[in-house]
Amino acid sequence: MEPPRDQGLDQSGAPPLPIPEAISNGVHAAQLIQKQTRRLGRLQPEVLADTDPEPLHQLRVSLRRLRTALVQFQPALTLPDGISERRIARVARRTGLCRDLDVLRERLETRLLPSLPDREAKALRPAMKQLTRDRRRAFEGLADSLRSHRYLKLLERLHRWQDRPRFTSLGTLPLEPWLGEWRAQAVTGLFLEPGWFSDDPGDPALHGLRKRIKGVRYGLENLEPYLDPALSRWLTDLRQAQDILGDLHDLQVLAEVLEDVLGSCPSQSFPQLSHWIKRQQSEGWQHWLELGGRLSQDSNRWSLQALLAGQHTKKPAGEAGEEMMND
CATH class of the missing domain: 1.20.120 (Four Helix Bundle (Hemerythrin (Met), subunit A))
Structure with missing residues (x-):
């Protein structure tokens, strides 16, 4: 669950302060894109190691948030042809399949199997083995995508754009x-x-x-x-x-x-x-x-x-x- 957030005015009752006028629509969007792009690079080695399901979950979330930022602030951004929400979606779908199988296995192993009679628990072993095989195949496809020239080129283009971001007229406005x-x-x-x-x-x-x-x-x-x-x-x-x-x-x-x-x-x-x-x-x-x-x-x-x-x-x-x- 996400941590609790500020629920109202501070104890003094003062209203929120205005934001700095210097920040533009484009700069704000570029900061969001940069944050998620950096996270993708940091998470990739942990995901490929596949020793813990959490980095995969975090990678999936970062891909989604990156897609959201690109679509949401598209009117403010001038992006090269090689950067698009659809290209990111291809990799996101791979992470989704692996993550869904992780969730199913976790639900079975920790919440369902311990509560079942021995007969039913033993009869579920073929299902668990099938999920393991499916997950292995799904991860192989994901690993190929994360190592692919297309995906690495996408990250390179994102980093290059962040070095010299370009904005539309709307993007230059406060x-x-x-x-x-x-x-x-x-x-x-x-x-x-x-x-x-x-x-x-x-x-x-x-x-x-x-x-x-x-x-x-x-x-x-x-x-x-x-x-x-x-x-x-x-x-x-x-x-x-x-x-x-x-x-x-x-x-x-x-x-x-x-x-x-x-x-x-x-x-x-x-x-x-x-x-x-x-x-x-x-x-x-x-x-x-x-x-x-x-x-x-x-x-x-x-x-x-x-x-x-x-x-x-x-x-x-x-x-x-x-x-x-x-x-």
Whole structure:
């Protein structure tokens, strides 16, 4: 979980300080891009060593955040043809497959297998072996991508652009007068996603909503040093919504994988396993109905719109250090 954030004004009650007028839209975007590009370089050796799943997770998050920054601030940037969101997406998909298999294995090994009867636990061994084989193949593909000329050339172009960044006319303008546009762009269409209106925990629209929520989070967090502290509560709620929807998706994938590997109906051959999955799905669905219903209420939607449209800004405390990136 992400660390707690500032929940309001400081103890003196003073409003947030204005941001420095010197920083431009382009410079702010370039700082975000530079931060993630540097992280990609630092994480690559640890990912290729494959001794701990966490560096892979962090690499995946950095790729996503880099993609978000490039798309979000594209109107302010002049990038060479070799740098694009689509090129980064190719590698991100490789990391996604490996990470999803890591999550499935972790869920099985630490949360599911210890609670099952011996008979069902032993019968799941073929599924665990299949997941291990699938993960090995997925990692081989990922390692090839990370070592590929195409990916290394992309990183080289990013570093070269950062040495002499080029901006559009919008990119040269001060950031502060344009914060309203950047905030609105990050959230636009969020509550029009079909997933908000779904009544089926297996609806693919929920997975689409989760990805949209994640994009909104990343977009707002790219502006977070200059956001009203009240928005931190929204970021916390969006992270919780993302986690709940992610758990529902993982459980659905787990059920499908087990049914495919075991070649039988889990509810008949694995009653305890089936009961565990259904219980987790039911609990997760109830949590989503409560949180999703609250977030999409008229009053809350209007409150967010007002917050985005007419808030103070604050001065950043300084250059962010190397911290753990939240998914």
